[in-house]
Amino acid sequence: MTISVRCVLRHHFRHFNARTLVDAADAWAAHADDGGKMMVTLAGAMSTAELGISLAEMIRRDKVHAITTTGANLEEDVFNLVAQEHYVRVPDPRSLTAEQEAELRDKGLNRVADTCIPEEEAMRKVERPLLELWQRAERDGRRHFPHEYLYELLLSGALAGSYQVDPRHSWLLAAAEKRLPIFVPGWEDSTLGNVFVASVMRKELETWSPIRGGAEYMAALADWYRETSSSAKVGFFQIGGGIAGDFPICVVPMLRLDLEEEVPYWSYFCQISDSTPSFGSYSGAPPNEKITWHKVDVDTPRFVIESDATIVAPLVFSYVLDCWGVRQQKS
Known part of the structure; x- marks a missing residue:
């Protein structure tokens, strides 16, 4: 007999932080059952994970x-898609000496925790066809968001012969x-953003x-939020903190306070974070603080799962x- 993840978690995750996970997941399921929509934000190196x-x-x-x-998560999903066989896993990365780190660098291996991304097989393989798309857009007088170029590259099939993982495991290809x-705030703080500047x-x-x-991403996000929230409740599931979380959640106070529009607050909020509250830290700020900033309301379901997002x-x-x-089976 197959036992679902839902049954396992409900049986074992009964208290403390584990129970918060179940409560947050239950609330998301209820939000979805009610026709709600969900924004997911990706900080850290979740694509490489x-x-x-x-x-x-x-x-x-x-x-x-x-x-x-983040721009890093956007591109690293594609890097993994086309170069995973060339990735190098480093056991016990915390024990690496500075000299060992330099050896990895000199081999063209860029380390993220226990995983090294290969410069030539990943970054450069994506950079070359992407530069051609940028150049073609410039000749044609077209302007696009960074993710739209990656959409075009993936949907063209130009990289399909280079896939080294099951394409069903690429979130960007599914998207x-x-x-x-x-929406990719601060895209220039990424490898491909650096490549664009260098080009x-x-x-x-x-x-x-x-x-x-x-700034144009924020305007596009405002348009999306206006349209989506006009017919459905919109939730916010935040993985990590930083700009990936702070940028999109601010669209509501921007619309309400700066444009003086009567848009609803975010209707669900959950953050996975191991950051602790501290002076001036957004990543560790408790959800209640967001009420004062016109992001969520008193009755918004709010959760913080204090744990490793990769788990x-x-x-x-x-x-x-x-x-x-389960709902599909019952119907």
């Missing part, structure tokens, strides 16, 4: 309706196929015009999908 294995299915099953991500709204400085591009930037997020996703499966 291969969150796509579970997130891609959430996208395909219409449980995620928009994503805000591209769904044309999911994506302009090398005169491979004549202007900065092919890339639409962060917790797939469990929450699997739980929500299990709940959906």
Whole structure:
């Protein structure tokens, strides 16, 4: 007999932080059952942690309706897709000496915790066709958001012959196929963002015009939130902190306070974080603080799961999908 993740978690996760996980997942399932939509935000190195294995299915099953991500997570999903066989896992990475780190660097291996991303097989393989898309857009007088170029690259099939993992495990490919709204604040703080700047400085591009930037992303997010919240409650599931979380959640106070529009608050909030509250820390700020900033309201379901997102997020996703499966069976 197959035992679902939902049954396992409900049986074992009864108290403390574990119970918060179950409560947050239950609340997401109830939000979805009520026709609610969900924004997921990706900080950290979740793509290199291969969150796509579970997130891609959430996208395909219409449980995620928009994503805000760092530029690093955006690109690293593609890097993993085309170069995973060349990744190097480092056992006991905390014991590496500075000299061992330099050896990895000199081999073109960029370390993220216990995983090294290969420069030539990953970054450069994606950089070359992407530069061609930027150059073509410049010639045609077109401007697009960073994620739209990656959508175009993936959907063109140009990289399909290079896939080294099951493409069903790529969250960005699933998002591209769904044309999911994506918002990437601070994209220039990423490898491909650096590549774009270097391409302009090398005169491979004549202007900065092919890339639409962060302020335009906020305007696009405002349009998405207005339209989506007009017919459904909109929830916010935050993985980590930083700009990936702070940028999108601020669209509500921007609309309410700066544009003086009567849009609803976020209708669900959950953050997975191991940050502790401290002076000035957004990542560790408790959800109640967001009430004063016009982000959530008094009756918004609010949760903080204080744990490692690489462990917790797939469990929450699997739980929500299990709940959906049970509802489908009953109907």
